Amino acid sequence: MKGAGCGCVLLALLAFAAVTPHTALACQADPFALFRDDFSRSNAELGPDGDHLYFADGQLALKPDLNNGWRLPIPRFKLLGASYCAEFKSPTGPADTSAGIMFWMVDAANLFTAMISPDGTFHVSRKKDNTWQTLLTRASPKFKIGPGAVNEIKVITKKLVEVFGAASRYSLSDNSVFAVYLNGQFVTDMDVLAPKDGGFFGLFAESGGSQRSEWRVLNFSATALPLEPSGIYKVSGSVGGSGYEGKVTVDEAGDAYAVVWSINGKSMKGTGVLRGATFAVAYENAGKVELATYAPSGIDWSGKRTNSETGGQVVAETWLRQPR
Amino acid sequence: MDLVRLARGLAACFGIQVVAAHAAFGCAANAGVTFKDDFKAPTSRWAVDGNHSYFANGQLVLKPEPNGTTSVNVKESSLKSATFCLDIKSPADPNTDLAGGLMFWRTDTSNYFTALVGPDGTFAVRMLANNAWTTLAPATKFAKLNSGPNATNEIRATTLNNLITLYLNGAKALETSIQAPATGGEFGVYGESTRDKRSEWYIRDFNVVSLANPTGQYNVTRGGVAGAASVERRGETFRVVWTMNGRSVEGVGMLDGDIFSAAFVTGGEIGIATYTVSETGWNGFVRLGAAAQDMEHWIRR
Numbered sequence: 001m002k003g004a005g006c007g008c009v010l011l012a013l014l015a016f017a018a019v020t021p022h023t024a025l026a027c028q029a030d031p032f033a034l035f036r037d038d039f040s041r042s043n044a045e046l047g048p049d050g051d052h053l054y055f056a057d058g059q060l061a062l063k064p065d066l067n068n069g070w071r072l073p074i075p076r077f078k079l080l081g082a083s084y085c086a087e088f089k090s091p092t093g094p095a096d097t098s099a100g101i102m103f104w105m106v107d108a109a110n111l112f113t114a115m116i117s118p119d120g121t122f123h124v125s126r127k128k129d130n131t132w133q134t135l136l137t138r139a140s141p142k143f144k145i146g147p148g149a150v151n152e153i154k155v156i157t158k159k160l161v162e163v164f165g166a167a168s169r170y171s172l173s174d175n176s177v178f179a180v181y182l183n184g185q186f187v188t189d190m191d192v193l194a195p196k197d198g199g200f201f202g203l204f205a206e207s208g209g210s211q212r213s214e215w216r217v218l219n220f221s222a223t224a225l226p227l228e229p230s231g232i233y234k235v236s237g238s239v240g241g242s243g244y245e246g247k248v249t250v251d252e253a254g255d256a257y258a259v260v261w262s263i264n265g266k267s268m269k270g271t272g273v274l275r276g277a278t279f280a281v282a283y284e285n286a287g288k289v290e291l292a293t294y295a296p297s298g299i300d301w302s303g304k305r306t307n308s309e310t311g312g313q314v315v316a317e318t319w320l321r322q323p324r
Numbered sequence: 325m326d327l328v329r330l331a332r333g334l335a336a337c338f339g340i341q342v343v344a345a346h347a348a349f350g351c352a353a354n355a356g357v358t359f360k361d362d363f364k365a366p367t368s369r370w371a372v373d374g375n376h377s378y379f380a381n382g383q384l385v386l387k388p389e390p391n392g393t394t395s396v397n398v399k400e401s402s403l404k405s406a407t408f409c410l411d412i413k414s415p416a417d418p419n420t421d422l423a424g425g426l427m428f429w430r431t432d433t434s435n436y437f438t439a440l441v442g443p444d445g446t447f448a449v450r451m452l453a454n455n456a457w458t459t460l461a462p463a464t465k466f467a468k469l470n471s472g473p474n475a476t477n478e479i480r481a482t483t484l485n486n487l488i489t490l491y492l493n494g495a496k497a498l499e500t501s502i503q504a505p506a507t508g509g510e511f512g513v514y515g516e517s518t519r520d521k522r523s524e525w526y527i528r529d530f531n532v533v534s535l536a537n538p539t540g541q542y543n544v545t546r547g548g549v550a551g552a553a554s555v556e557r558r559g560e561t562f563r564v565v566w567t568m569n570g571r572s573v574e575g576v577g578m579l580d581g582d583i584f585s586a587a588f589v590t591g592g593e594i595g596i597a598t599y600t601v602s603e604t605g606w607n608g609f610v611r612l613g614a615a616a617q618d619m620e621h622w623i624r625r
Contacts, residue, residue: 028619031608275598
C-alpha cells in the first residue's frame with residue numbers, strides 16, 4: 001500500500017462532484033462511448049447461444065438457469081475508470097431474481113456487480129476468490145416495481161491519485177471509488193481496493209429456484225474515463241522553436257472545468273470538458289478564442305493548442321501533475 | 325429517438341447514392357480519399373514480404389502457404405471510422421475452401437478483423453482476437469457475388485463506431501454490430517490458401533475514405549433549434565461557422581482521431597463544442613458559459 005495518510009477521501013469526493021452532471025444525461029446515448037449497443041441488431045461477438053443469451057424484439061435477453069447466474073463480459077475491453085449505463089426490463093414471475101452491471105471483472109471468480117431485483121431491492125456485491133460478499137442491499141424508492149418495469153442502472157468507477165512520501169509527484173492510489181445511480185438518482189458510492197489494472201465489464205443476471213427468469217436489456221454503454229483532470233500541473237511547450245514553461249491549474253466548475261495557464265507572468269483562462277479520453281479546453285488569448293485538446297498520459301496530460309499568431313499551426317504541450 | 329430514425333433514414337438514402345455512383349466507378353479512387361492504391365507502381369506503404377505478398381502486373385498478390393493465411397497491412401494507417409473499397413480476384417484453382425478480402429481494425433498481428441469473399445460466392449466477417457478466430461458473420465451465399473476461379477468482386481465496407489456495413493458488388497450484404505477497438509487500427513488485405521497448394525489472390529484497386537473528416541457543410545439541430553454549420557481546414561486546425569437563429573458564430577476546431585472539438589465566443593461568453601463522427605455527420609455536446617450543455621447533431625449536406 002503506497003501513500004499512507006493520503007488524501008484519498010477528499011479526492012474521492014472531488015471525483016464524484018464531477019460525476020454528478022452525468023446523472024442528467026441518464027442512459028442517453030453517449031456519442032463518446034467506447035462500447036454501446038441498443039441491441040436492435042444481433043451482435044455475434046456477444047456469443048448468443050439461443051438459450052441463456054439471445055436477441056429478441058430489438059432487445060438482449062438474459063435467461064440464467066435455475067439457481068444460477070449468467071455472465072456476459074463484453075469481449076476485448078478492459079477498463080479501470082469508466083461510466084457504465086444499462087436499462088433493464090424486469091421479468092415476469094417470482095422476485096427471487098436479479099440483474100445488473102458487472103465491472104472490474106478480473107476473471108469469473110473476481111468481479112463486482114450492481115444489480116436490481118423486481119421487488120425494488122438494490123444490491124452491490126463483490127465476488128472475491130469465488131466468494132460473494134454483499135457490500136450493500138437496500139430498497140430504493142426510485143425503483144419501478146413489477147413485471148415489465150424498466151429501470152436504469154449507472155455505475156461510474158474512478159481511479160484516484162494521491163501524493164505519497166516526500167515525493168513531489170503524484171501517483172496512482174491503490175484505491176478506487178465507484179458510484180451507483182438508479183434511474184438517474186445517486187444511490188451509493190464506495191472506496192475500495194480495486195484491481196490494479198481494472199477489469200472487464202458486462203452484464204450479469206441470476207434466476208431463483210422456481211423459474212428461469214428472462215431479463216431484457218434495452219441498451220448498454222461504457223465510456224472510458226481518464227483520471228480526473230482537476231489539479232495543478234507544470235506545463236511545458238514550444239512556440240516557433242522557443243520553449244516555454246509555466247503552471248496550469250484545473251478546477252471543477254459545474255459540469256466543466258476552469259483552466260488557467262500562468263506562463264511568463266501572463267495568464268490565460270479557459271473552460272474545459274472531458275469527453276471520453278479527450279480533455280478539450282476553449283480559452284481566450286489576446287482577445288482571440290483558442291482551443292486546446294489533451295489526452296491522458298498516466299497521471300499527466302499531453303496535447304496541443306491552437307495559436308492564432310502562427311496561423312493554422314498548433315503548439316504541442318505537456319502537463320505534469322504536481323502536488324497542490 | 326425520432327432524430328435517430330431520421331438520421332438512419334438519411335444514412336440509408338446517402339448509402340444508396342454512394343453505392344450507385346460507386347458501382348459505375350468500381351473501387352477506383354475518387355476525390356477525398358484518405359488512402360488509395362491502384363498498384364500500378366509498388367509503394368513502401370504496404371508491408372509486403374516478397375514471398376507471401378508482393379506486387380506483380382499492376383496488382384498486389386497474396387500467396388499464403390498451403391492451408392495457411394497471409395495478411396498485409398498498410399503501415400501507419402490507423403483508422404476507426406472509414407469506408408474501405410477493394411477489388412479482389414479469386415485464385416485460379418477450382419477449390420472453394422478459402423476466402424480473401426479486407427483486413428481492418430488491425431492492432432497487431434494477433435488482433436484484427438476481416439470482411440471476406442470466397443470463390444464459392446459466399447461472404448463472411450471474422451475477428452482474430454489474441455490469435456483466436458471468432459466468426460461474426462458466418463459464410464453466407466450472396467447472389468451478387470461472382471463465383472468460380474478468377475472471379476473478381478468488389479468489397480466495400482463502412483466501419484463506424486460499433487456498426488459495420490458491407491456492400492458486395494454494389495449491393496448491401498450485411499449490417500451488423502461489432503465493437504471497434506478504442507482507436508481503431510490499421511487496414512490492409514487478407515488471403516487464405518487451399519489445403520494442398522499455395523493459392524494466389526489478386527488485389528486491384530484499393531481505396532479508403534476516413535469518415536472522421538469534419539470539412540464540409542452541415543444541417544444542425546441543437547435543443548430543438550435548427551441551423552447550419554460549415555467547416556473548412558486551416559492548416560492543422562479548422563474554421564467552424566455556426567449559423568443558428570439567423571446569427572453566425574465563428575470558432576476554431578481541431579481533430580483528434582474520431583473526436584472533433586471547437587472553441588468559440590459569443591455574447592462575451594466562451595463556448596466549447598465536442599463531437600464524434602456519426603452515421604450521417606457528427607454528434608456531440610455544446611456548452612456555452614455556465615449554461616448546461618446541449619446535445620447537437622450535424623447532418624452532412
